[in-house]
Amino acid sequence: MKKSKDNLRTVAGDAKTVAVATLGCKVNQFESASFQYSFEEQGLTVSPFNKPADIYVINTCAVTAKAAAQSRQLIRRAQRTNPQAKIVVTGCYAQIAPEKIREIETGPISIVGNGNKHQLLDAILTDNDASQYFNDIVEQKEISLLPVKHFPGRTRAFLKIQDGCNNFCSYCIVPYARGRSRSLALDKVLDQAVRYADEGHREIVVTGIHVGHYGLDLDPPLHLFHLLKELSARTPEVRYRLSSLEPSEINREILEFMAAANNFMGHLHIPLQSGSNTILKKMNRRYSVEHFTEKVIRCKEMVPEAAIGVDVVVGFPGETEEDFLKTYELLMNLPITYFHVFPYSKRPGTPAAEMENQIPAKIKAERVAILRKLDHKKRSTFYGSRIGKVHDVLVESERSADGLAKGFTDNYIPVHFEAEAEHTNKVVAVKLEKLQGKFVIGTLL
Secondary structure (H helix, E strand, O other): OOOOHHHHHHHHOOOOEEEEEEOOOHHHHHHHHHHHHHHHHOOOEEEOOOOOOOEEEEEEOOOOHHHHHHHHHHHHHHHHHOOOOEEEEEEHHHHHOHHHHHHOOOOOEEEOOHHHHHHHHHHHHOOOOHHHHOOOHHHOOOOOOOOOOOOOOOOEEEEEEEEOOOOOOOOOOHHHHHOOOEEOOHHHHHHHHHHHHHOOOOEEEEEEOOHHHOOOOOOOOOOHHHHHHHHHHHOOOOEEEEOOOOHHHOOHHHHHHHHHOOOEOOEEEEEEEOOOHHHHHHHOOOOOHHHHHHHHHHHHHHOOOOEEEEEEEEOOOOOOHHHHHHHHHHHHHOOOOEEEEEEOOOOOOOHHHHOOOOOOHHHHHHHHHHHHHHHHHHHHHHHHHOOOOEEEEEEOOOOOOOOOEEEEEOOOOEEEEOOOHHHOOOEEEEEEEEEEOOEEEEEEO
16 A cells, blocks of 8 residues: 655645544454554554544445444544545445445545555545546455554454455345455465564454455465464464354364464354344355354364354344244353344345345344343353453453453453553453453452
8 A cells, every 4th residue: 555655745735634434344443454554654643533634534334224324424524524624435335335425425535445445545645536446346356455563552453364255145245345255365464463463462363354265265275274373373472363254164173273272262253143044044144053053062062161152133034933032042052152143234235135024123123132131141151150260361451441451361251350551461360250240350360
């Protein structure tokens, strides 16, 4: 993304400050961190989004209707804060609905497609034709190289290794917004991990749109397991976590590695979406309830202390009360630590949006509430099972609301405890003492 500073500043004129707003996933957060790094390299001051700035960048999300609405709201907020500012909109909502963005235009807006994010600095600091920053994402063959120096204000950094998805689940807009699966070359991934380590980050979350497909498009192809081994060996002082993996992508090699490697955390996130085979088939998910169950049980057998999180969508078109109860019972009976619950959101352009038997909002809300109550019970049970145990915790830079130090154990239990400022960004041993609502109180050893 780096350009000649002299060339850019000539066109940029008096632009001094830029503000960035980010919606959505860890990939978007990584990309926004790259934007901020490039802005700082060019001598721009990164300003809070709610303050007047010369340039506003909005990295949008489109995974739900609510996220799309929030994206539009941020554009309007920027326009109100400084009507003379240049506004650059990128991300998934910008990719799938550029015409909707142009409809709300009351000032100069540039749209940068997901496949052109490496050109965003050029887009904000030049007067080039905006159309050159928006391409058909389906035709995108290469992943955008977006280097990041560090994650401002964060102890934990995100490492994007892959973009795009080939699955085309019937409810999901992401393949249309992100394109086909594309992987970052191994040496580039390792370079970014080393850069994070050099900047003092002691925990990295390996992320992407479809992490399990990493390397399959490279020449020669690589497997995610090979990358994980390389990361662990290259930066042994860094703790690693994995973002979501599909059930079919969790194999014995990865589980054995997770159990044996000192710097790979016992924490897995596995999308379930539904506990009904009927609904899974309508969703175009590529596994059965039985297959999912077998994977979770194997995870707990091979990494007994691991936290296992899942994603669940309720109220998918045609989901009956029986289908929902199957989901509830599966989540209740499996050794799952926590789950993120989402009401189905109709996304125009996806097959599910045209399906019959759309579920009323009231029923979806009721089912979400039931599962979130179960989620609280499952978390409390898992957290309570570790009371009296000692875990390594990375102390975060931000303090909790009660003024205590906080962090996550290796197996993703949130812990609050007394600690001095000198412990920030260090891995310390903490004894878990008592459950307190959504976290555990611990004692620094």
